[in-house]
Amino acid sequence: MKISFTGKQYISLASVVFMLLVWKILSLHFKSDFVLPSPEKTLITTLSLFLDGNFLKTVGTTISRGLAGFIISGMLGIGTGILTGINPYVNAFLRPILVTIRSTPVVSIILLALIWLHPGAVPVFIGMLTMFPFICTNVSDGIRSIDNELVVMADFYRVSRKRIVRELYIPAIMPFIVSGASSAMGIGWRAIIIGEVLSQPRYGIGTMMQNAQTFLNADAVIAWTIIAVLISYLFEKTIRWAESKFITWRA
Amino acid sequence: MKISFTGKQYISLASVVFMLLVWKILSLHFKSDFVLPSPEKTLITTLSLFLDGNFLKTVGTTISRGLAGFIISGMLGIGTGILTGINPYVNAFLRPILVTIRSTPVVSIILLALIWLHPGAVPVFIGMLTMFPFICTNVSDGIRSIDNELVVMADFYRVSRKRIVRELYIPAIMPFIVSGASSAMGIGWRAIIIGEVLSQPRYGIGTMMQNAQTFLNADAVIAWTIIAVLISYLFEKTIRWAESKFITWRA
Amino acid sequence: KRSATETGSSKYILATLKGPSAMGMIKMIDSLNNDTGHSVEVKILSEPLQVRKMMLDGSADFAILPTTMAAIMYNKGLKYKLIGVPVWGTLYMVGNNSAINRWEDLKGKRIFVMARGMTPDVMFRYLLTKNGLNPDKDVDLDYSFPTHIDLANAVAAGQAPLAIISEPLASLVMKKNKDIRRIFDLEEEWGKFEDIAVAETAFLGKESVIQKDRETVKRIVSAYALSTEWVNKHPDSAAALIVKYGILPDAEVASRAIPGSHLRFVNAYDAKKEVEDYLYVFYNLNPDITGGKMPDENFIYR
Amino acid sequence: MEGLIMSLEIKALYKNFDKISLFSDFNISFQEGTITCILGPSGCGKTTLLNIMGGIIKPDSGQLSGFNEKSISYIFQDPRLLPWKTVEENIEFVLKRDIPAEQRHKVTGQLIRLMELEDFAGYYPSRLSGGMRQRVSIARAFAYPSDVILMDEPLKGLDIKLKLNLVRVFSRMWQADKRTVIFVTHDVDEALLLGSDVIVLSRPPAKILLNRQIDLPFENRSPDSGSLKEMKDSLIDALGN
Amino acid sequence: MEGLIMSLEIKALYKNFDKISLFSDFNISFQEGTITCILGPSGCGKTTLLNIMGGIIKPDSGQLSGFNEKSISYIFQDPRLLPWKTVEENIEFVLKRDIPAEQRHKVTGQLIRLMELEDFAGYYPSRLSGGMRQRVSIARAFAYPSDVILMDEPLKGLDIKLKLNLVRVFSRMWQADKRTVIFVTHDVDEALLLGSDVIVLSRPPAKILLNRQIDLPFENRSPDSGSLKEMKDSLIDALGN
């Protein structure tokens, strides 16, 4: 790996340093390892997590849960989003369902989810409930913002419905899809982890966090948080990179 | 109030009926009032909540928390979103912070929040942590999708920065703002309620839900969920109505 | 993962909580673990919610829950009966204030209690009243930290100088923060007025199982009772096992928490009065805590 | 001429936008296999008329006959290119998928050459000049197999050489298949060079101010001499009102 | 003329896009207070040149002198109207806020009348015809107080009467303040009617193929007779290459 920094990367680095600084100041203020352990100590804990035998398994399981939730929500969300965007009747039908899914707190359905599903699947389910409405809303709002003249043109030339969706709608709403996907993934990790905290599957960052918390190991809680944030950051980067690959046509 | 239905409203109604039906079928399947009480029973419980002396106070407090969180996140989010959208350096600085805020699970910071804040303010804080990154991401993605030719035009004519933001950026990203606001509010209610579950302020839907859950009153849990969904739906409607008022200029 | 009765498989499932109940059971857990031929499998869960889930879908044949919650489950019609009471009071008032020795000293103090209206709150208010203090006037009860973990963290961090927390968190906190000491053992204080012990935790059995297979119940009860005895007698060996099964992070805390947890397995019909009196206190103050009514006598297995 | 069947016909057309009455009992007909040029003041409703003929805008009332059965190409007033498709892909976009790929490719390639865009086949619209975009839009309409072509100021933004070239190419193409063409323009010369019929519309509500036929073969047309000069003057005169 | 200070000048301009070299050691200068018309094949770099003069595109290298100090209006090749502003608001958008509101209103109103858009002052762009949008764009450029006006095919899409009207209006306006105008067009007649200088550019890399001055007063110009006819022919000839 070649390491070379651009100006923007220096700034991102500065941003991380800034956060560490705020953290340090806060930890000095609280003077307690239980409220907010110092960054140094936590970073050591974080590094020591990497050495843990189950580390890869734990992180891998959470990531695969996240991906599963994301892919399912993505496919469902883009599909229904396009439908709701194109057809006002589908919209009228789906919107109440979306609002319901979106605003139902996890506490209300956790018991159902626990009973229905395998503990490992609960976080995926919770993740989906969080991500799906997002992607769907973003896509359908995207569709509504498409330049109508292009649609008229394509309809006029009798381009098939399927091709209009694939070659007009999808590229046009790419920015909305990306924005939705990036937001959804961001908050999705959180939902997945909360799901793990509640369902306690064998492996999972949430499970580890919950354990650390019951044992009052605040540093480990934060260390796992850092790992979760890193994962989230990596995926954000990947999505943005994919966006730049997709959207080469901007001037 | 004049009641008359349009075709679309009938469909929305059908959608609600559909959800009730699914619920009924599920409740027949589980045959247990603790897992999933029947819709009839729950609706009666819901109605009985209205009669509770503290009902208005509970709901009112949660709504005002939601509004507070939403307004603060909205102002912060639109402001920083515009900055990150316009300036790639601000973007490089803020993005790591946003990703961190967005993917930090509530469990990791709840203690800090509890120490810092009044129990009634904790849900607002949690709500903000959820809503702010959304609105910000949506706004900044919106900015990046603005027709660059219009910006060039406005810059060319030396229109002041302030007016460009107000008269070009803001209207152009209205669909993104609305989409972001609607998603944010949707998930915001959930976050507020989770915040209430975790911080147990004296009044609040989340507090009531948590109590109901500890005492195994599944019907009350769901009744409060329905109220939360209704509130969310009302706000969604309001946002969409505001959108149609703002965006009169579409052909 | 259906229960033994339904699948016909040979193993019964026992759902226990990561806490004193599992600590008392640790010897039994260990021997079950070392000998695969046994007919019982213990699942150690971290949240009462997860135990409730296993009771609701019937996958738990035996279960541990706080007694109040067990009463709720029973009153709501779940077919589980109280077999025994394995834990007798784990609540303590802890703090870093060495000037407090008597209840009167609490006057005007701010005391952190975890959740308004829940068991520890009700119990503490009851004791305050019994000791001549008005919970709403003479002391300042603070509910800023609504879960036991949040509160324990706050105590360890010195953010809650006086608080009501339970074992084994109390020991854990004292290990992490040397300034913190026990001030009152609520079980002891309770006994001064009620002349009974705090029947805090319930060991439950599924009706269909315990009626059909009394033999197994007897075996499990005696194993649990023996295990508890052994734990009390050999806190250091027990502590090692407690750490081994991930119930507590270190042996020192575990061995300190064992005496503090009042572990003692009593058959339910021997503890009938204690259970009823205990529940009645809560029922009186907030009927919701016991599920709206007092459980009838069928609650107790004999 | 009167005796021929007028296969494209609009009768008793009414169309209002808000307060403006664009068409009020408007009648017009087009002979199949001719090129009709429509001129008229900006904002008089020419684009709206084409949109009505193309089925894009619904009239308030009126009968359209002959349009339904036809397949139609349309050069819109603005190019309407898909920003995420290259020149080549934009043209190919309107071709049915049942045409084999190489056939599609051939058609597209020919039109790109005709429009002098060989070097830009792989360009996205954002990197084209205004006139180039217009040419892609023309190529797209020509690529689409159709009985009728609607053209809304197709030659605007092109330099004079390209324009004359395209007029030549177009008249050759038209002579080969005699499609029905309806052609809106502001350029009187263009109308005189290409039209079989030239129609001048009035300000709203639209009336036909002038309807002239030109029988000269394309090769012999020169707008600034002979009979066309006279026609040009009367067209400009009609437009001046 | 040679002795005058050429205050707007571009020297040794280089500009490439990908493989295309648009300008390579290109030099051009504009006399202040004149109207320079630029003609050239579609895609030869006219818009790019205006954008470079306006500071919108950075050249790869080259010296621009005189542009910085000037305030400039620009009629872009496409109207670039804000969709959420009415005709009136779009024009008013470019006016500085330190001009009092009623003054702004007056200026806007005048231009709207000039463009014959009185009935459409409150319309959003999506409800205007193509030519109307173009007129709003012209009005906006005229409303903005400037020393230099860049115009990229400003009169395209307008009917002949409007066009002639605007040419008249414009020449009157220009005579009053003698602003420097740089005017890109494909219409040779327009160039002859308005230009003080007419320049023809070649295909890329751009060369100046022809540079002619016209000294006739506007009133006496008629592109199809006298000395202008000869000039028109040579322009068309140059453009034909």
Ligand SMILES: Nc1ncnc2c1ncn2[C@@H]1O[C@H](COP(=O)(O)OP(=O)(O)OP(=O)(O)O)[C@@H](O)[C@H]1O
């Ligand atoms: N952003 C860009 N990226 C790549 N190439 C570009 C870009 N902008 C313009 N070009 C190329 O530069 C050339 C000149 O474009 P320009 O718009 O200046 O032409 P023009 O003379 O104004 O043509 P027209 O008369 O058709 O408007 C064209 O070949 C075009 O493809």
Ligand SMILES: Nc1ncnc2c1ncn2[C@@H]1O[C@H](COP(=O)(O)OP(=O)(O)OP(=O)(O)O)[C@@H](O)[C@H]1O
């Ligand atoms: N969607 C609409 N809503 C309201 N008015 C409209 C709409 N579309 C067009 N109009 C009005 O209809 C009239 C005719 O528009 P149209 O585009 O047909 O004109 P045109 O003859 O093509 O003009 P141009 O030569 O400028 O392109 C204009 O006054 C325009 O404002």
Ligand SMILES: [Mg+2]
């Ligand atoms: Mg038009």
Ligand SMILES: [Mg+2]
């Ligand atoms: Mg150009």
